[in-house]
Amino acid sequence: MATLTFPQDDRYNAFITMLDKAETGPGKLSGIGIAIKDNISTRGIQTTCASRILEGYLPPYDAHVVKLVKKAGAGIVGKTNMDEFGMGTTTENSAFGPTKNPADTSRVPGGSSGGSAAAVASGMVRMALGTDTGGSIRCPAAFCGIVGHKPTYGRVSRYGLVAYANSLEQIGPMARTVSDISLLMEVLTGYDPSDSTSVNCPYAHIPDPDIRGLKIGVPEEYFGEGVDPRVASVVWDGISLLERKGADIITCRMPSMAYALAAYYVTCTSEASSNLARFDGVRYGPPADTRQTWHESFQERRRDGFGTEVKRRIMLGTFALSSGYYGKYYAKAQAARQQVRNDFLRLFREVDVIAGPTMPTVAFRIGEKTDPLSMYLSDILTVPANLAGIPAISVPCGTSEGLPVGLQIMGPHFRDERVIDVAYAFEQGVSR
């Protein structure tokens, strides 16, 4: 057992809770300090999801992944900032203030795992855990210039992850190198009987940069309307590099992209409206005012405890699930989701992986995005992987206007190894 001391200078506001000491032990992650996103339960360490409503909540148990990283010898150094309950693309929707992008402190780090990304990008920690519901690992990885991987749905246990949208989200690794992503994947994956959606598919792999003969599909839609041409050009350069390393580049189409964003937002808000119902002031937060009626007390608590974006999504989801609208919204969204899945299945009969930009633009200025809809639109390239449950990685591929750009690689279900190999090949190609 060794004790890791941890610098307390959090200049980017990456952390909600910082621990000054962390115990480390023997194992694959021996001696490594790791940051955990604040929506992952840590026993005895405040877990807020960046929400006032959970301020002071000390989980009595560790999330499955927290147990795993501890067992592998890592020391937990703190809990990172995020958009409240994961609802956002900038880490501005936090009750604990926005996180700044280490690449440019006037910019957002992306979200919702912005604290984890900033902590890694700034060198405060070597690796961090994020969660990805619609791009929440990959977006901040792209904006901050680090690597972030969303595993195949079911490959990493969600037990202990405070649910935002259960059917979409996965816990995943964030680090500065693909090798560290791979190392963390070895620790995080495996069957967990306490998560009924868990799949017994452990990751035991050493990244292989040889991609000769690999077929890489590039959907037109990933370079369509709304994608900044400067970002597109950086990403095309990256794809050309993969071609030079022996891969075949095949352009293709993904018509279901037209419905992906709508399907995503209906699904995630619906699930969120239900998941967040438990925060009613009876069990979390300060004791309820017993002079009030139960309904008054609970309305007040939710009104004061949730931020604007969270309330917006709860209302959207509540509406989408209401009788008379369920068929129009939730049921349609599931049908659209199936189309996205089918598109990927079809494409993966022809190509081995799919590549494109992670985000349509570089990091926004802090406070720039005020209109929720335009914010939602920026998730268009990341949500398809969540809708289909496939693995997707974002790897740094250069800069535009001096800001990091991410290349996204998506693969078939349970082929996380393959997308990590492609990312590794790219990383090796760039550094050579």
Place this chain on the structure above:
Amino acid sequence: MTGTADTAGQESRVTDFSDDEVIIGLEIHCQLDTLTKLFCGCSTDYRDDGPNTHVCPICLGLPGSLPRVNRKAIEYALRVAKALNCTIVEESEFARKNYFYPDLNKGFQITQYDRPLAVKGYLDIEGDDGEKRVRITRVHVEEDPGRLVHKGGADRAKYTLVDYNRAGIPLIEIVTEPDIRSPKEARKFLNKLRATLEYLGVFDSEKEGSLRVDANISIQPRGWFDREGKGKADRGRAEVKNISSYKGVEKALTFEVTRQKNALRRGQRLGTETRHFVETRGVTTSSRSKEMEQEYRYFPEPDLRPLRVCAWADEIVLPELPDARRARFLTQYGCSPIHARTLTGDLRVAEFYEQVAGIDPVLVATWVADTLLGELNYRDMSISRVSPDWFRELLFLVHKGNVTDKGGIEVLRSLLDQIRESGSCETPGACVGRLGLRVLERTAETGSEDDPVVNAAREVIAEQPQAVADFAAGKKEAFNFLVGQVMKKTRGRAKPADVNQVLSGILGKEG
């Protein structure tokens, strides 16, 4: 579309109900008697323990916890579905029922909605007009919410306490078609259902709060519900919620029949209404509060995979169920049809009977079905508090003629009272001795001065000259009166046959 429903003011009064019928459908929630909860490993044996002691992150619904299905609970539910002759659905699914209530720790209940575990079954019962089939619409599994506790009573408590020990207990919900035609029939259905569930070993009716019933009830023109009756006006109906006992169901429904009939007599339109049964007052009251009109926003539970359990159902071998056992009691023990029905109507009673029957099946049947159950019912005691050992001993004394039937009943009452008061009792033999109920053995031939029966008979004859004279005048009833007096004098210890013999001997001689 018939016009009558539109204009409430013109609703005609109903004065004669002879061509109407009561229509009842039930929704029954039973706790499945598993060792652990539906979605976690917490023990279900919470009733004797303090509040919030049988809880964990999962059944408390703590952020980040996930449910995992208790296989045993699903097996139990499948047993029920099979015993109720249901079709097990190829793939069923859990769903979330969203509503806010302090006892609902997640803000939603995990239940089943449009894809229940099993559908389309039936249960045969002894209805008002003989054997009857009540169709089962569906059977599904869900979790019980927690429990609200009001110290000092709901009206006086200043605050509400919440106990989550019950949260996550597996429930089975059984929904019937509206095939039941009277409150009595509803009770009979529930009794049969309870017996079936207990025979299956999945339910313990003696656990407090293990059964809850919602009942839909209306009074409609005869045939309204059948196909040919369609188009006749719907007179409205009530859904009575929150009935938590077997007796309560019949009471609540009987109250509703009277209430609805009175309303129809006055020409009131009933509409569709949710009512609550107030057990203490035996009435139903309207629940008009807005919270009752719920929008549950059901959607599939994303944390659980769909259930594909047809194959499990195929492997289940059902135990002997009440109907089969009743048939066996008729042939194996020679029970009367009524006794066979009573004895098999409750698993504990049936098992008890079979443990004791060996002495004399027909005698034991009478004693258990008529005497014992009556005495238990009078004392509000369960048969599980009666030991087959001492009951067997008592019936042995009766069977051997050491105690008369009447004396036996006296012993039984005394022993049951002892159990009720102290939890245990003396042996029947000791009780017989203490109460001096041993049968008066004839000590000598008829006529002897020392015979206690003869002595008692002589005393009665001396005390009742009028009856003796009446008998001599040919009044047969006078003899029975004298027999009764002798029995009284011997405190029931004389064998009736002996008394008859002695009395007729003496009277015959004197007459």
